[in-house]
Amino acid sequence: MADARISAAESQVMGVAWAADGAGVEEILAAVGPVNGWSESTVRTLIHRLIRKGALASERRRGRTVYAPRLSREAWLTSEGQGMLDRLFDGRLTGLVAHLTRERAVAPEDLARLKRLVAELDAEDED
Numbered sequence: 118m119a120d121a122r123i124s125a126a127e128s129q130v131m132g133v134a135w136a137a138d139g140a141g142v143e144e145i146l147a148a149v150g151p152v153n154g155w156s157e158s159t160v161r162t163l164i165h166r167l168i169r170k171g172a173l174a175s176e177r178r179r180g181r182t183v184y185a186p187r188l189s190r191e192a193w194l195t196s197e198g199q200g201m202l203d204r205l206f207d208g209r210l211t212g213l214v215a216h217l218t219r220e221r222a223v224a225p226e227d228l229a230r231l232k233r234l235v236a237e238l239d240a241e242d243e244d
Contacts, residue, residue, distance in 0.1 A: 121170045122200070123193065129153070130163045131186065131193070134173060139185035 123131060129149045133140050140148075146160045155163075164184050167173040172188040199208075206212035214231075223231075 123167070123170065123172060123188075123197075126153070127163050127167055127170075127172070128193075130160065130167060130184075131172060131188070131190075134184055134186045135190045139176065139178070139183040141181055141183050145184070 130145055133145045133148045137144065142157065142160060142164065145164065146155070146157055149155065150157070150160060164173060168175060168184075172186065172193075173184045174187045176183050176185050202208055202210065202213060206216070
């Protein structure tokens, strides 16, 4: 749906919209403005960029303007994840996993989950 990449700043606005299934400027500003030092005009600029990109839609709800997500969080995560994999690891998941496991300790529960995931993928391949 969105035809352009979403910046880090824009993703914060989207996070508020996703969490509330739509939010007004006031809610978005309260959630992300103070931690970033953003004014209302900055938040409005980010909202309008997201509307132009097709990620948000402006709707009237109960007499006020609400900005509702047109791009699902899952679709965005898929796109961002694939883009990162392509840019940094030539599209290879093993490169990403190897890099991350070298750079930080893997908790035993995470390792167990990864093993289960690999086993499930192996089982799917056998079907």
